Amino acid sequence: MGAVPQLIVSTVLLGGIYALIAVGLTLIFGIMRVVNFAHGEFLMLGMYLAFWSFTLWGLDPYVILLVAVPLFFAIGLLTYALVMRGVVKASHNVQIFTTVGLSTALQNAALVAWTGDFRFVRPWHSGVVIRIGEAAFNLSQVVAFLVAVLFTAALVAFMKWTRAGRIMRATAQDVEAATLMGIDTDRVYRLAWSIGLVCVGIAGVLMSPLYSVYPTAGLQFVLLAYVVVVLGGLGDMIGALLGSLIVAGVEVLGSYYLGSAWKEVIYFVLFIAVLVFRPAGLFGQRGSETLGA
Amino acid sequence: MSKRGRLTAIVLLIAVTLVSAALIRGTEGQALQGEYKIGVLEPLTGALAFEGKRHLEGYEIMRDMINERGGVMGKKLVFVVGDGVDPTAAASEANRLITREGVKIITGTYSSTLCGAASEAASRQNVIYWESSCVDPRYSKRGLKNVFRTEIDGTGFGWYNVEFIAKHLAPRFNLKPNQIKIAFLSEDSSYGQGVTEAARERAKKDFGMQEVAMEYYAFASTNDFSPIVAKLKQVNPDVVHHIARGNDAVLFWRQSREQNFMFKALVHAGATGYGSPDFGKALGSEGNGPFVLAEPSVGLRLEAFRPEAQKLERDFTEAVKKRAGTEPYASHRLAGAGLWLLKLVLDQAKTDELEKFRSAVMSMDLPVGSMLNGWGVKFAENGQNANERVQHYMLQWQNGQMVTVWPEEFSTLRAKWMPLPAWDQRK
């Protein structure tokens, strides 16, 4: 069938984009156990960063990536100090609603500052199409995918082989034991939060040539990112990458065979099924969802 | 009562009083000498904010033009604005405008879901609801005497699109209407569904077109059209009827190009998606080709309008350019035309009292070409401006902008690329 190669390519490329967003979220959710409702808004901020840099100074989004990393890290530190630190030890509800408030504030700050108009970033590579056989892909999509994979790999290496990474994983597993071992959990959380924001900020920059930029752009991706994170297992980076591919696959194949009207029903039902039968995720360890909760 | 109980009661009482005091601002009634106040209700925050804002701009510009031309009933027209971000807010704000600000007429509202709730609230207090934009057909079918709409309803869009495809495009493809293979693609909001279903029905019933695909998608969460494009390629449609809402138009067009999906024409309706200047901003000349049923633009033969309308149109366009820096968007025009018509009615009725207002509305009878966007005026008993009088135009993307190509007596430019040639040959 002629469409299959294209469907595979679309799944992979779309999965890459979802992975970028999910990797940051799984870090935050996995280590801090915080449901960050504002995650999409940081994505949106990344997109606007790319847009304004491109419009005002003609800078290509890939150049802005270099600036985005330290910038979003700084934003992470700032928002942690101002908003998140106070609620890290609080109940889930408090955390959820803190991030809800943050989400509302950020969305409307963007609306007031930059209006609700749809903006576009059109660097030279957004129109370049690569064709291999029957499949066509867009250069910007390919780059986003490659960066997602690289970033995930870097994060996995960081978590596995560096001291800081091990400390973070320990805190995720059992925060009381970690404290008893002398780990400064506040610093761990701050780092996790900031790295998480860097990931999603970069995702925004990379996605800016592909999607419109507007204040509520983050909403599109947030719920989906949660589905990926749950599927892949909390705090599990590779799980996030695999989960992204699964969700992208469900979307693409669901759209093709059943009609795009039902694709969301499919992945929400899948989501509920995973939550009910394997809450640790398809790739996570059994029971890990209760640890540190 | 215990000490604690008493204290609790006192504290709560104080809290409640403070809050209530904050809410009490004193009713500002109607008629400061020389001013006439109406309410304007639009979504100014939330997902529809960008269109609500333009709507409001159109209203404000036209209000200034009206005040330069003698105001309304001899008084200066002023606005009081409400933010109808969702149905509850729309009803609530409508209520506030009526009870707190004392308006007798509310206009707005851009979105179908908002105009329903707001007009319900208005009708319970016998306040006139003057809708200029929402297209839900049921708006005028509730038997409400105070509810009016200047814009055509959604079924009209679908109707016109199919008319265009059958009478104007089919001959260019050397096909009879019942030989046309048509694929329907649409975002699934109330607008998309309303227009698409009307188009589907007409295509089948009146012309016997062959429907080869019907795909609804969720605008907010559709990030990739390639599976849909792949699917449509398999059924090989002649015409794609795509109702888009925003960047979905850009995504679909771009991905169709990437996958070399060939079709003879694409038709859309309305000011969103392909009908938004954002489509051209995103794609430039690569966006050449789609047809859009919308308010007129470049290439409009103003001479086809009546002289008063020509002057209005020119002044309006200039004012919009000065204030917003762009050509008028469709939402500017809809608001402007709606407000101007309101002025005409009020000047004739000389009052906002419902009975006399209604008869003034019903007595308006202006031919096509009379209003700033080329409309005529003739209201039906249910308060709906007749579809036949609301002139609609088919535009096409050429050279990175939307130009007016149909009806031919209203346009200086002509449609190109029927059928659409290969993707890289559309210059």
Add this chain to the structure above:
Amino acid sequence: MKRDVPALVLFGLAALAPVVTRDGFLLDSLILILLWGAVSGAWNVAGGYAGQVSLGHSAFFGLGAYSAALLATRWNQSPWLGLLVGALLATVAGLVIGYLANRLKGPYFGLATIAFSQVLLILASRWRAVTSGSEGIPVPFRPGFATLGFQSKIPWVYLVLTLAIGIYLVARYLETSRPGYQLAGVREDEDAAEALGIPCRRLKVAAVAASAALTSVCGGLWAQYVGFVDPFYVFSVDLSVRFALNSIIGGLGTAIGPFVGSLLITSLETYLRATFSDFKAGLIGIYLIIYGCLLIVVVRFVPQGLVGWIGERLRAMGRYARA
């Protein structure tokens, strides 16, 4: 009985309001405060009393709204019947999701409920044959008691007030009855409760189902009051968050908490929106920025809810006075 003093004050003031003022805006605000308070109270049965913090309660609200609207428009029945049908449907839905999500803890339960409400949203917006799809359902206004068609706001005040008092009494029942104590046990320490032989699963599911039914009744009344059922609004995550928010700000697991929370949040929102509406179109969003920041601050500094906070202040004052 002395616990009920705040409620008597609040509800008493609400009952007196239509006598004291005829201002349509104030009455409308009061109705919304009571209605949102009532839904939040219904939410609280599951969230505060059973510890099942749901972020998808709009699923039940929407079921209630659609039932009332459909019965009135499609089958020409009285919306009162619609309230009943909605409650039945919601109970079933509540049993389903309550059972499925039973073992989930914390944020997972919340996420599962969100997914559930979104599935219902998609169904409602696509099933054109029954629900008119995305176009929603305009609810006709037919004057009369049987059709819940009241021209004036005053009957609405008393109707919603009755509902609010009813839900308040349900919450008080949970505070003073045996099943209620058992539920509290399940909420505080499920393992211990299990060990004592309390049927935890059954209680939790029952709580969710009861909460669902009450929520849907509120949804049905809302549909008649506002007059338009839009699937993207009635099943939205925003609404679910609102219900939970009022209870949390007011005081999770207290009977009067949701109403206090609603009083603060709804008034604030209405007031801010009214004050800022005259700004240049682009700047209107400022009121929501303020709203978001306020949320962050209140949730952070008063996490036990206003009712708990006021209680603590009073106790502190009492101690001081005695010393």
